Amino acid sequence: MNYQEALAYLDGLNVFGVRLGLSRIKRLLSLLGNPQDKYRTVHVTGTNGKGSVSAMLAGILQKATIHTGLYISPHLVSYTERMQVDGQPISEEDFAEAISAVRVFIEQMLAEGEECPTQFEALTAAAFYYFAAHKVEYAVIEVGLGGLLDSTNVITPEVSVITNVAFEHAKLCGGTLAGIAHHKAGIIKDGVPVVTAAEGMPLAVLREAAEQHAADIFVEGEDFSVRGGAFSPRGQSFSFSSPLLGVDGAPYELHLLGAHQVKNAGVAIMTAYLLHNIEPRITEPVVREALRLVTWPGRFEYLEVPSEGGAGVRPVLIDGAHNPAGMEVLRQSLDAYFPGQPRVLLLGILHDKDIDKMLRTLVRPEDLVVMTPPQSDRAEKARVLAEEAAQYARSVAYREDNVEALALALSLAQEGRLLVVAGSLYLIGGLRQLLLGKEDSHA
Known part of the structure; x- marks a missing residue:
């Protein structure tokens, strides 16, 4: 199989949709020789921020000269982004080889009358296989959905990380916030420490699960805390404290923007301190330098793109906010970083999201709004999104074509208007490519 054939094969597996459960992935990994057991791991879940924390932790491990894998989902532009070693996405050739290796055993399962693995299970198995083949020392593994029954939940990590818990994917995770918290808590393993920024009732659920598994739990706001400092469109400073660790106001710089990223960085720092107990190469100077350099495209990312004719630049803010909690954080960050600045919002949202609450949270009456569909089978039509947005803004337009929508925006x-592109990771990836002058791709 070449890369395009591998994508076609994965597309064929997508017809099975989301089917939570671990039996298929366990069988598939067993046939592959259980590659996930050949290196140490850190497991990361949460409603928002898990991708950013995963990127920070991978950056810290790499800066410590540790051979590091990173598995994330979804991707912005290419499937190759999902599997990285030492910060480099898997090549198309290696991606095709990994999918080919997995396909052999999927076909064996089918020949033996077993249930076909899903697309995400095939990707997860391929990532574990790829990391083992490249002999990584550690892999940071981001949960796809929930935690308890997610196909990544076959590892026993060194640390389990749960960024936060908010209301999303309720139909697949118990239907309530408590049910969602239960699914997130599903990544907690016997004796494995847990780091979290969860609050309220979800935190109580996590505490109970940690107690049941005899796992120490470290909570943001109790065992460690962060305080934001000066910021600009290109970075920010903050301090980290932990009476437990004897740390009081240690200064850090963070390349990523947004108050939420300061909290995410606190989670990453606390996790790094725990990893230091088994990996002395992870030191405070290493952590500090890694956070100063870490990048995570499409997450409150500030760009300056040339104006028409090349005279000057236009400010653009790209953010992957794709649920009400994410929109709340985006609104707060915009109000803090760009107070009073007029905005153009270019938005696309999936039909299974709480569209009304997302728009009500983000959109102001004076905003100029352009709606367009994300690149997904689950995308809501731009016309329908525009009708919803008209409740909250006086100026709303829509374009079903993303390129036309970007040109209008x-x-x-x-x-002096700030262009904000948000609403779905399935939208911002392609638009980011266009803004950067790169070839648009959704492969």
Whole structure:
């Protein structure tokens, strides 16, 4: 199989949709020789922030000269982003080889009358196989959905990380916030420490699970805390404290923007301190330098793109906020970083999200809004999104074509207006490529 054939094969597996459960992935990994057991791991889940924390932790491990794998989902532009070693995405050739290796055993399972693994299970198995083949020392593994029954939940990590718990994927995770918290808590393993920024009732669920598994739990706001400092569109400073660790106001710089990223960085720092107990190469200077350099495209990412004719630049903010909690954080960060600045919002949202609450949270009456569909089978039509947005803004337009929508939004982003692109990771990836002058791709 070449890369395009591998994508076609994965697309064929996608017809099975989301089917939670671990029996298929356990069988598939067993046939592959259980590659996930050949290196140490850190497991990361949460409603928001798990991708950013995963990127920070991978950056810290790499800066410590530790051979590091990173598995994330979804991707912004290419499937190759999902599997990285030492910060480099898997090549298309290696991706095809990994999928080919997995396919052999999927076909064996089918020949033996077993249930076909899903697309995500095939990708997860391929990532574990790839990391083992490249002999990584550690792999940071981001949960796909929930935790308890997610196909990544076959590892026993050194640390379990649960960024936060908010209301999302309720139909697949118990239907309530308590049910969602239960699914997130599912990654907690016997004796494995847990780091979290969860609050309220979800935190109580996590505490109970940690107690049942005899796992120490370290909570943001109790065992460690962060305080934001100065910021600009290109970075920010903050301090980290932990009476437990004897640390009081240690200064850090963070390349990523947003108050939420400061909290995410606190989770990553606390996790790094725990990893230091078994990996002395992880030191405070290493952590500090890694956070100063870490990047995570499409997460409150500030760009300056050339204006028409090349005279000057236009500010653009790209964010992957794709649920009400994410929109709340985006709104707060915009109000803090760009107070009073007029905005053009270019948005696309999936139909199974709480569209009304997301728009009500983000959109102001004075905003100029352009709606367009994400690149997903689950995308809501731009016309329907525009009808919803018209409740909250006086100026709303829509374009079903993303390229046309971006052109319209850029034309509106004049006279000091900030262009904000958000609503779905399935939207911002392709638009980011266009803004950077790269070939648009959704492969």
